[in-house]
Amino acid sequence: MSVTIRVLRLAHGADMPLPDYGTAGAAGLDLRAAVETPLMLGPGERTLVPTGLIVEIPEGFEGQVRPRSGLAARHGVTVLNAPGTIDSDYRGEVKVILVNHGDAPISIGRGDRIAQLVVAPVSRVRLIEVDALGSSIRGAGGFGSTGR
Numbered sequence: 001m002s003v004t005i006r007v008l009r010l011a012h013g014a015d016m017p018l019p020d021y022g023t024a025g026a027a028g029l030d031l032r033a034a035v036e037t038p039l040m041l042g043p044g045e046r047t048l049v050p051t052g053l054i055v056e057i058p059e060g061f062e063g064q065v066r067p068r069s070g071l072a073a074r075h076g077v078t079v080l081n082a083p084g085t086i087d088s089d090y091r092g093e094v095k096v097i098l099v100n101h102g103d104a105p106i107s108i109g110r111g112d113r114i115a116q117l118v119v120a121p122v123s124r125v126r127l128i129e130v131d132a133l134g135s136s137i138r139g140a141g142g143f144g145s146t147g148r
């Protein structure tokens with residue numbers, strides 16, 4: 001499915017390339033850090049990284065800000081609230097909450113690819129309050145109820 005998304009580049013990201021898919025089958029657009037100077041993220045620290053972008057996600061879709069596995073595997077750096085949610089009515093800058101779960105500080109430089117944006121359809125539901133729900137074999141079993 002091809003979805004068109006209008007995107008606005010803010011002044012502090014004007015010289016950076018628009019997010020792109022790394023390969024023909026990639027699910028996520030790589031998001032880059034629009035920081036003026038490199039920022040250091042120490043072990044246990046988190047920071048809000050600007051992308052310099054405002055996106056207009058069409059109604060019926062959402063943007064998911066997801067970690068890059070390379071950063072996670074190599075440095076323990078991930079998206080704290082993964083997947084971050086970009087609402088279709090959000091017109092602010094897309095920002096990435098990075099956290100360093102590793103044991104060494106990491107430097108995030110301008111243009112570094114820090115996360116990826118997956119655009120996915122979402123359902124909006126209508127809740128109907130009832131007195132009883134349909135039965136199922138699982139019932140209330142969960143949290144490991146089927147065994148290891």
Ligand SMILES: O=c1ccn([C@H]2C[C@H](O)[C@@H](COP(=O)(O)OP(=O)(O)OP(=O)(O)O)O2)c(=O)[nH]1
Pocket residue numbers: 065081083084085086087088090093094095096097
């Ligand atoms: O990783 C993220 C998560 C959210 N947002 C932006 C887009 C989203 O539409 C808005 C609100 O996000 P969310 O609903 O997750 O945050 P909230 O704490 O519920 O804030 P709000 O009360 O503004 O909804 O913040 C980002 O830029 N990056």
Ligand SMILES: [Mg+2]
Pocket residue numbers: none
């Ligand atoms: Mg919210």
